[in-house]
Amino acid sequence: xxxxxxxxxxxxxxxxxxxxxxxxxxxxxxxxxxxxxxxxxxxxxxxxxxxxxxxxxxxxxxxxxxxxxxxxxxxxxxxxxxxxxxxxxxxxxxxxxxxxxxxxxxxxxxxxxxxxxxxxxxxxxxxxxxxxxxxxxxxxxxxxxxxxxxxxxxxxxxxxxxxxxxxxxxxxxxxxxxxxxx
Amino acid sequence: xxxxxxxxxxxxxxxxxxxxxxxxxxxxxxxxxxxxxxxxxxxxxxxxxxxxxxxxxxxxxxxxxxxxxxxxxxxxxxxxxxxxxxxxxxxxxxxxxxxxxxxxxxxxx
Numbered sequence: 001x002x003x004x005x006x007x008x009x010x011x012x013x014x015x016x017x018x019x020x021x022x023x024x025x026x027x028x029x030x031x032x033x034x035x036x037x038x039x040x041x042x043x044x045x046x047x048x049x050x051x052x053x054x055x056x057x058x059x060x061x062x063x064x065x066x067x068x069x070x071x072x073x074x075x076x077x078x079x080x081x082x083x084x085x086x087x088x089x090x091x092x093x094x095x096x097x098x099x100x101x102x103x104x105x106x107x108x109x110x111x112x113x114x115x116x117x118x119x120x121x122x123x124x125x126x127x128x129x130x131x132x133x134x135x136x137x138x139x140x141x142x143x144x145x146x147x148x149x150x151x152x153x154x155x156x157x158x159x160x161x162x163x164x165x166x167x168x169x170x171x172x173x174x175x176x177x178x179x180x181x182x
Numbered sequence: 183x184x185x186x187x188x189x190x191x192x193x194x195x196x197x198x199x200x201x202x203x204x205x206x207x208x209x210x211x212x213x214x215x216x217x218x219x220x221x222x223x224x225x226x227x228x229x230x231x232x233x234x235x236x237x238x239x240x241x242x243x244x245x246x247x248x249x250x251x252x253x254x255x256x257x258x259x260x261x262x263x264x265x266x267x268x269x270x271x272x273x274x275x276x277x278x279x280x281x282x283x284x285x286x287x288x289x290x291x
Contacts, residue, residue, distance in 0.1 A: 021232075028209055028228040031251050035210035038250055049213075051223025059191075060229035 001047040003033045013057030117149030199266035208253035
């Protein structure tokens with residue numbers, strides 16, 4: 001905070017004070033800055049040593065007479081909005097979309113493999129009846145497939161949970177960035 | 183606000199009165215003199231000084247200086263001197279009492 005910022009912030013917080021008095025007090029701070037500068041300090045140093053303007057104003061006028069902090073209504077910053085929209089559009093199109101699409105595709109493939117493993121006995125039965133007849137080694141393969149399916153199941157659950165989480169988070173982040181902080 | 187800050191705010195008045203009692207001082211000089219011993223938000227001095235003037239414990243006069251703006255000196259009034267004396271007595275008693283309390287208590291050193 002430099003001298004001007006300090007004085008003006010303080011002036012704002014002291015607005016309930018009679019003008020004469022307020023100007024006199026602000027002159028004291030102004031003089032303090034001058035002496036400090038003469039002693040080789042920087043404006044930022046002096047402001048820091050003086051302390052927080054809000055706290056000082058509270059000391060000077062009491063809690064009840066403090067005006068609300070200088071606050072500007074949230075305005076739509078059109079250029080920022082347009083820029084962010086374009087940036088997000090390209091980020092999503094070039095990076096996020098391919099990455100998410102491929103990861104989700106891999107996940108779907110994993111799901112399909114798991115389902116397939118569990119369905120292998122059905123295939124075995126169908127094969128036995130309609131195609132080549134009963135074959136012992138195929139039965140073992142089908143049983144083995146169920147085992148593989150059981151091994152894959154927790155993996156699918158785990159990956160699925162994280163993928164949904166990541167997608168939702170990414171969506172929320174997008175929305176937040178797009179709306180801007182308010 | 184931490185406890186230490188509250189303490190300092192309370193004793194700032196005492197420190198300022200004692201300093202002015204020795205000789206007249208201007209704001210910046212006071213700030214330097216206080217922060218030499220106690221680390222405080224120096225800005226709190228000016229509202230305090232204003233209050234002391236309002237309450238009749240201090241008067242001010244301007245003195246031109248060869249460098250920089252004229253200095254606003256603070257001078258203790260007889261009422262101020264009396265008030266200062268009372269404050270010092272009260273402070274000493276307070277410190278003594280708290281010291282006794284800590285002595286008697288079984289606190290880890």
